[in-house]
Amino acid sequence: MSLPxxxxxxxxxxxxRLLEVENLAVSFGRGEKESRAVRGVSFHVAxxxxxxLVGESGSGKSVSALSILGLLPxxxxxxxxxxxxxxxxxxxxxxxxxLRQVRGREITMVFQEPMTSLNPLHSIERQLVExxxxxxxxxxxxxxxxxxxxxxxxxxxxxxxxxxALPHELSGGQRQRVMIxxxxxxxxxxxxxxxxxxxxxVTIQAQILExxxxxxxxxxxxxxxxxxxLAIVRKISDRIYVxxxxxxxxxxxxxxxxxxxxxxxxxxxxxxxxxxxxxxAPPDAPEIMRxxxxxxxxxxxAGVLRRTxxxxxxxxxxxxAIREGQTVGVVGESGSGKxxxxxxxxxxxxxxxxxxxxxGQDLLALSPSDMRARRxxxxxxxxxxxxxxxxxxxxxxxxxxxxxxxxxAADPDERRRLIAEALTEVGLDPDTQDRYPHEFSGGQRQRxxxxRALVLRPRFMVLDEPTSALDMSVQAQIVELLRExxxxxxxxxxxxxxxxxMVRAMAEHIVVMRGGRVVEQGTADQVFDAPREPYTxxxxxxxxxxxxxxxxxxxx
Amino acid sequence: xxxxxxxxTPAEGPKRPRFLFWEVSPLTRxxxxxxxxxxxxxxxxxxxxxxFAGTWLAEGFANDKPLLIELGGQRYYPILERYSxxxxxxxxxxxxxxxxxxxxxxxxxxxxxxxxxxxRFHHSTIDKLLPPGVSAPAPPSRQHWLxxxxxxxxxxARLIYGIRESIVFALVLTxxxxxxxxxxxxxxxxxxxxxDLLFQRLIEVWGAIPxxxxxxxxxxxxxxxxxxxxxxxxxxxxxSLVGLVRAEFLRVRNFEYVKAARALGVRDRVIxxxxxxxxxxxSTITFLPFIxxxxxxxxxxxxxxxxGLSPEDYARLGELLNQGKNNTQAPWLAFSSFFxxxxxxxxxxxxxxxxxxxxxxxxTLV
Numbered sequence: 001m002s003l004p005x006x007x008x009x010x011x012x013x014x015x016x017r018l019l020e021v022e023n024l025a026v027s028f029g030r031g032e033k034e035s036r037a038v039r040g041v042s043f044h045v046a047x048x049x050x051x052x053l054v055g056e057s058g059s060g061k062s063v064s065a066l067s068i069l070g071l072l073p074x075x076x077x078x079x080x081x082x083x084x085x086x087x088x089x090x091x092x093x094x095x096x097x098x099l100r101q102v103r104g105r106e107i108t109m110v111f112q113e114p115m116t117s118l119n120p121l122h123s124i125e126r127q128l129v130e131x132x133x134x135x136x137x138x139x140x141x142x143x144x145x146x147x148x149x150x151x152x153x154x155x156x157x158x159x160x161x162x163x164x165a166l167p168h169e170l171s172g173g174q175r176q177r178v179m180i181x182x183x184x185x186x187x188x189x190x191x192x193x194x195x196x197x198x199x200x201x202v203t204i205q206a207q208i209l210e211x212x213x214x215x216x217x218x219x220x221x222x223x224x225x226x227x228x229x230l231a232i233v234r235k236i237s238d239r240i241y242v243x244x245x246x247x248x249x250x251x252x253x254x255x256x257x258x259x260x261x262x263x264x265x266x267x268x269x270x271x272x273x274x275x276x277x278x279x280x281a282p283p284d285a286p287e288i289m290r291x292x293x294x295x296x297x298x299x300x301x302a303g304v305l306r307r308t309x310x311x312x313x314x315x316x317x318x319x320x321a322i323r324e325g326q327t328v329g330v331v332g333e334s335g336s337g338k339x340x341x342x343x344x345x346x347x348x349x350x351x352x353x354x355x356x357x358x359x360g361q362d363l364l365a366l367s368p369s370d371m372r373a374r375r376x377x378x379x380x381x382x383x384x385x386x387x388x389x390x391x392x393x394x395x396x397x398x399x400x401x402x403x404x405x406x407x408x409a410a411d412p413d414e415r416r417r418l419i420a421e422a423l424t425e426v427g428l429d430p431d432t433q434d435r436y437p438h439e440f441s442g443g444q445r446q447r448x449x450x451x452r453a454l455v456l457r458p459r460f461m462v463l464d465e466p467t468s469a470l471d472m473s474v475q476a477q478i479v480e481l482l483r484e485x486x487x488x489x490x491x492x493x494x495x496x497x498x499x500x501x502m503v504r505a506m507a508e509h510i511v512v513m514r515g516g517r518v519v520e521q522g523t524a525d526q527v528f529d530a531p532r533e534p535y536t537x538x539x540x541x542x543x544x545x546x547x548x549x550x551x552x553x554x555x556x
Numbered sequence: 557x558x559x560x561x562x563x564x565t566p567a568e569g570p571k572r573p574r575f576l577f578w579e580v581s582p583l584t585r586x587x588x589x590x591x592x593x594x595x596x597x598x599x600x601x602x603x604x605x606x607x608f609a610g611t612w613l614a615e616g617f618a619n620d621k622p623l624l625i626e627l628g629g630q631r632y633y634p635i636l637e638r639y640s641x642x643x644x645x646x647x648x649x650x651x652x653x654x655x656x657x658x659x660x661x662x663x664x665x666x667x668x669x670x671x672x673x674x675x676r677f678h679h680s681t682i683d684k685l686l687p688p689g690v691s692a693p694a695p696p697s698r699q700h701w702l703x704x705x706x707x708x709x710x711x712x713a714r715l716i717y718g719i720r721e722s723i724v725f726a727l728v729l730t731x732x733x734x735x736x737x738x739x740x741x742x743x744x745x746x747x748x749x750x751x752d753l754l755f756q757r758l759i760e761v762w763g764a765i766p767x768x769x770x771x772x773x774x775x776x777x778x779x780x781x782x783x784x785x786x787x788x789x790x791x792x793x794x795x796s797l798v799g800l801v802r803a804e805f806l807r808v809r810n811f812e813y814v815k816a817a818r819a820l821g822v823r824d825r826v827i828x829x830x831x832x833x834x835x836x837x838x839s840t841i842t843f844l845p846f847i848x849x850x851x852x853x854x855x856x857x858x859x860x861x862x863x864g865l866s867p868e869d870y871a872r873l874g875e876l877l878n879q880g881k882n883n884t885q886a887p888w889l890a891f892s893s894f895f896x897x898x899x900x901x902x903x904x905x906x907x908x909x910x911x912x913x914x915x916x917x918x919x920t921l922v
Contacts, residue, residue: 348818375821387812392581392834402820436582452820 018189018222019045019068019107024082024092026063026072037063039246040082045190050216050223052233055243056269056471057442061226064243065192067092068224069107070099086190105135108183112195114175118167124151124178125163128185135186150181154211172334173204177211184215191216194226201333201498206542209236228472230269234258235546242266272473274505278483278524281326281508288492289345289378289460290321294354296337296344296516314340316516317354320494322460322509325486327493329507329524331500331539337516338496342462345494346378347371358460376406379453383465385445389437395448396433399423402456422455423448426481443474447481454485460492467502479505500543504528512536590914597910600903611720618675618713621654627668644668655685675701677710679717679871684708693879693886703888705879707867711888715896717871721782722900726851729786729793733847734840736790737797742836744798745805746828752802759795767792768857775863782865789854796847797840804836842915845908849901856897873897 026038038060045051053061066072068084068091084092086102111117119127128147132138138146144163151159154177167175176196183191193212197205213236216223227233233240233254240257242250242265250263261267295318297311315337322328330338343349345356347363356363358378363371382388389398399419402408409415420430426447437445446466453461463482467475479502485491495506503510503524510527512520512535520533531537541547574580575588592598616623621634625644632639634654641652644659645666652659655676663670676699677683683704686694692708694700702711744752771788778784808814809832817827858864859874867875873893880890 346819348815372821372823375819378819380816380819382812382816384812388816390813390831391583393830394581401817401822405820405822405826438582449816452816456820 016047017044018047018087019224020083020085021064021068022083022085024064024067024084025080026060026067026077027080028077030078036080037077037246038067041241041243041246041248043241043248043251045222045224047189047222048216048220049238050225050236052225052227052237052240053243054227054230054233054240054269056228056473058245059243060246061243062194065109065194065224065226068192069103069109070094070096071109104131104188105186106188107190107192108186108188109192109194110176110179110183110196112198114172114179114196114199117179118175120167123164123166124170128178128182131182132185146185147181150185151178153184153215154178154181155207156181172200173207176200176204176208180208180211180215184219184221187219188221190222190224192224192226195228197232198227198229202500202542203333203538203548205232206546206548209546210548212236230258230273230472231546242269269473272476274476274479274502276483276505278327278506278508279487281323285324285326285490287321287323288359289494290355290357291341291345292319292355292357294318294341294344294356295352296340296349297352313337313516315344315351318511318513318516318518320511320518320521322492322494324459324492325490326509327486327495327507328509328511329503330494330496330511330513331498331503332513332519333539334498335515336513338498338513339464340516341513342380342464342494342496346375346380346462348380373406376402376408376456377459378462379456379458379460380462380464381446381449381453381466384469385442385449386469388449389445391437394434394436395423395440398437398448399433399452399455402452406456408456418455419451422451425454425485426451441474442470443477446470446474446478450478450481450485454489457489458491460494462494462496464496465498466495468497468499475502482506500528500540512539587914590916591910594910594913597906597908597913600906600910604900604903604907607719608723611716611723614713614716614720615678617673618677618679618710618716619673620676620678620681622670622672624671625663625668626670627663627666655681657685675710675713675716677713679709679714680868681710681713682708683710693883693889695886696888702892703886705876705889706883711876711892714871714876715873715892718873718876719896719900721870722852722855722873725782725786725855726848729789729851730844730848732786733790733793734797734844736794738801738833738836738840740794741798741801742805742828742833745802745809746832748806755798759798762792763795765792767854768861771858772861772863780863780865782870785855785858785865789851793847793851793854796850797843800839800843801836804839805832808832808835838915842908842912845904845911849904849908852897852900852904 021044022042024038024041025036027034027036029035041060041064043051043053053064055061063072063077067079068086070091079092082092083090086107089098091099091102118124125144125147128150129140129143132143132146133140136143148159148163151162156162156174156177162170167178170178179196191212197208200208209232212223215221225233225236237254240252240254241248242257242263244265249265250257250261257266258270261270294315295313296315297313299308300310300312301307302309318337318341320328320341330341332338340349344351347356351364358374363374366374393401396416396419399422400409400415403415403418409418416433419433423430423433428444428447428451432440437448440448450466466482467478470478482493483506486493493506495503497503497506507524510520510522510524511518512527512533514535520527520531520536527536528540531540575585580588615635619635623633623635625632625634627644632643638651640650641648641659644652644662646652646659646662654670660670683694683700686692686704686708687697692704693706694704694708696703700710700712702715704710705714740755744755767789770792774780774788780788811831814827814831817831855864856874856877859872860878862875862878864870864872864874873896876889876893877897880886880893883889
């Protein structure tokens with residue numbers, strides 16, 4: 001791999017302040033409706049260094065980053081004050097002409113969602129070449145050569161041949177690489193990375209981190225990394241800024257922040273990592289739920305007659321058993337069939353073959369009405385607390401839905417009492433049952449979803465990524481709540497997650513899945529401390545040490 | 557265990573949102589607020605509703621019968637009741653023509669009194685008392701504010717009644733075609749597969765039939781009345797919502813809260829009514845004003861072509877427009893009918909825009 005000639009070496013000497021943000025303020029709306037998203041934030045980035053803005057959702061970190069390039073939805077968004085100087089030039093409230101000079105050439109951005117950041121209708125060649133020709137006076141052929149060099153640089157296999165690929169032909173990780181290639185094509189001095197690894201698997205996250213670090217060294221650019229993930233911050237940053245509710249709370253090197261956090265919020269953030277271990281179920285606990293050689297195949301149909309030409313084997317012969325009071329964790333990359341397994345065990349998706357036994361009774365053989373009667377005891381909590389609650393129903397109505405379906409309350413008074421009990425149990429004020437979901441935060445919504453399941457007195461629950469849409473500190477609380485409820489009601493959990501730290505804190509038994517099959521299965525201690533399979537080891541390295549493993553053990 | 561015993565307390569805390577008398581979900585409340593914030597749309601709706609309500613009193617201010625006759629200490633209400641000429645001391649046992657000079661004299665001679673509505677013409681009244689030298693269509697005068705049409709009928713009266721009939725027609729057509737459209741879309745979206753495929757092809761073929769010609773053929777077979785016309789047009793308008801509702805059903809079926817409801821063991825029927833249908837209603841309501849203006853246009857064009865209802869029995873805006881085309885020497889006909897129709901359609905489009913904005917999730921859900 002040769003260094004592309006068009007990329008100038010670092011334009012400023014290391015140590016000089018490249019970007020200086022002073023007292024930045026961002027507001028949305030005016031007058032009574034003004035909401036002050038960022039209030040007086042100052043930070044700077046020197047040439048060649050990596051600086052992180054850390055914070056939970058709503059902390060204003062992304063808004064701060066977007067104001068650098070003037071990408072906020074003006075005029076709803078506006079700046080009551082502050083200044084953003086890049087190489088001595090003022091960027092805040094600069095004209096569009098001036099900003100366009102900077103955007104894509106001197107400062108570039110990589111966004112969170114690799115699925116939507118590329119135009120699905122254009123080949124990656126066209127998108128890359130457009131980006132290059134916008135800022136460099138190159139002919140089409142030269143620009144195309146440069147595009148190939150860039151793709152080679154970001155490690156896309158066989159770039160000359162992939163140039164005509166459309167975004168959907170690439171995997172999520174490959175798309176993120178293309179995004180990075182686009183961002184680096186014009187040799188920027190500053191790369192702003194806005195949560196570029198949040199939407200991808202841990203294994204790909206590790207690869208991306210490694211890639212950016214390598215390219216940064218080679219090209220001598222500065223990186224402003226926006227993230228909520230403390231592990232990433234600790235690994236990559238030269239300097240960290242902790243943000244909370246639109247204000248800067250603390251600044252320091254990783255050592256300072258992680259070893260001696262000064263501000264209460266930083267301490268709270270660090271303490272809220274999921275911790276602890278699940279309490280093991282008693283050894284004589286009866287088996288509640290069992291799947292035997294479970295298969296869920298989706299037919300692939302082709303041709304005029306829609307004949308079945310093959311199958312997508314989402315779940316391909318999985319055997320798993322869960323005892324009373326026990327948590328079985330299912331881990332794996334996206335597309336490994338974790339969620340389908342959970343849905344199939346609840347008979348929410350049709351199993352192709354195999355058995356699902358609840359207390360020894362074959363669920364797949366039940367008539368629909370018998371199955372519906374069983375559903376009270378088999379419950380689920382889904383990933384997205386924003387999508388899983390109907391915005392039209394009050395909290396009381398949401399929790400009551402199952403009670404009504406199973407006729408579990410004799411009269412409205414008893415129903416109200418049961419709802420209040422369930423809400424109290426998940427840590428919500430029972431008087432909130434007349435309010436509506438939009439008044440609650442993500443964590444509170446997830447508690448409502450748990451109350452909705454809990455009110456039916458289930459014995460088995462599928463928890464499908466129940467924490468992955470939530471902020472770090474809230475995740476820990478939900479894990480705590482789930483463990484508490486398990487202990488109190490001897491619940492059996494199937495805990496599905498891609499977050500191995502969370503699984504470590506929740507599950508006693510681990511199932512590692514890949515491509516619909518079980519790669520490795522065993523107690524948490526066995527799997528985490530002495531993984532046998534290379535795939536499991538790669539997963540662990542990526543999740544805990546943010547290390548990418550070479551070779552084709554994991555997907556790219 | 558923290559199962560604190562609690563009395564079931566009545567709902568307290570924040571006031572539940574309301575609209576007029578109904579309790580509504582906060583989502584609906586925000587949409588209503590959003591609608592009211594669009595002042596153009598809000599006032600368009602107010603004016604539209606005001607005009608529509610006003611036209612229901614048309615008999616009271618545009619009629620060829622007096623509101624009240626006082627005669628010999630007795631009161632008569634010709635608008636509400638049918639009297640014979642003999643009741644007023646006349647000769648014939650039939651209903652009198654109240655507008656005749658003879659009748660006015662009859663009342664006058666007996667010392668009686670008549671109170672007339674401001675416009676002394678019903679939409680079907682043919683004015684036989686045009687001043688000498690003036691022939692129909694008569695130009696605007698003190699009697700006929702916007703003149704008369706070819707048959708010496710008062711234009712203002714015809715506009716007032718015409719607006720009422722257009723709106724009633726549009727409302728009935730819109731509501732019935734939405735009911736059929738939502739039902740058909742729901743079936744398609746819910747069952748999917750073959751049912752969906754079959755229906756979709758059927759609708760595509762259906763949509764390719766030029767409805768105007770079909771209506772013209774049918775109306776040459778039967779003498780159309782209002783009901784007939786609605787039924788015929790319904791055949792072609794019900795498809796407008798099907799695609800929308802179908803798509804909405806397909807989308808909402810995969811929502812997490814629908815999945816959650818299935819996991820709770822809720823019946824499919826309940827899920828459709830409680831979770832899926834309300835979502836389909838959003839796009840339906842957004843579309844209604846536009847479907848309505850479309851219905852007004854179809855009715856007007858049929859009238860214009862002369863295939864609608866008979867102008868003797870019904871006040872037709874399209875028919876008046878056609879007269880305007882045929883009588884360019886009488887511009888009041890064309891202008892008055894054109895501005896009336898344009899005004900009505902403009903109001904509907906403004907209302908439609910405001911409704912669309914009110915249901916825009918980017919404006920209300922954030």
